[in-house]
């Protein structure tokens with residue numbers, strides 16, 4: 001039984017018997033795994049908060065032959081998740097992140113860009129980024145990395161690249177874009193603000209800069225509302241496939 005080690009983000013835990021827990025965790029090096037943590041249900045256990053949802057922990061585990069579940073040997077807490085659960089809205093959003101990761105990530109497939117996205121979103125929240133913006137940012141990148149976010153900068157009919165200020169339409173099913181010069185009678189217009197916000201999200205990181213501040217985020221309320229609606233549609237659509 002080889003011993004492995006990887007940095008991970010804890011997703012969920014389930015009770016197993018009297019004393020143990022099953023832990024779903026997203027490792028940087030091995031992708032999403034499930035493992036048993038012996039004794040993790042006891043009041044005083046060696047894992048502490050390192051197995052709480054959204055904890056950033058280094059996990060040492062054994063692979064067992066012919067077993068889906070690994071055995072968690074020990075953990076080391078790298079970043080406590082407790083700050084993320086200090087207020088209700090943040091806690092709910094963090095629950096949503098965990099849910100999406102659990103649903104979108106394939107088992108045992110490393111997804112380094114997603115790992116970095118989760119860490120960046122958690123740090124931005126701790127630094128005071130608004131939940132609304134962080135949520136929009138996270139969902140768009142998550143959907144994009146999962147390959148379900150449509151290319152809003154190319155016409156699906158004539159394949160032309162579209163400039164930011166050009167008018168465009170979403171085809172029925174909301175998964176393809178049609179430009180102004182192609183037949184777009186069946187499509188619905190996309191707000192300019194949606195494209196403006198999307199461009200910002202695709203070009204900028206949600207991180208503090210040299211001056212110690214989060215990069216200023218565009219204030220585009222209508223764009224945010226529309227993108228939020230689209231994201232929820234694509235999340236549902238993906239889940240049903």
Ligand SMILES: [Zn+2]
Nearest residue numbers: 155158179182
């Ligand atoms: Zn076109």
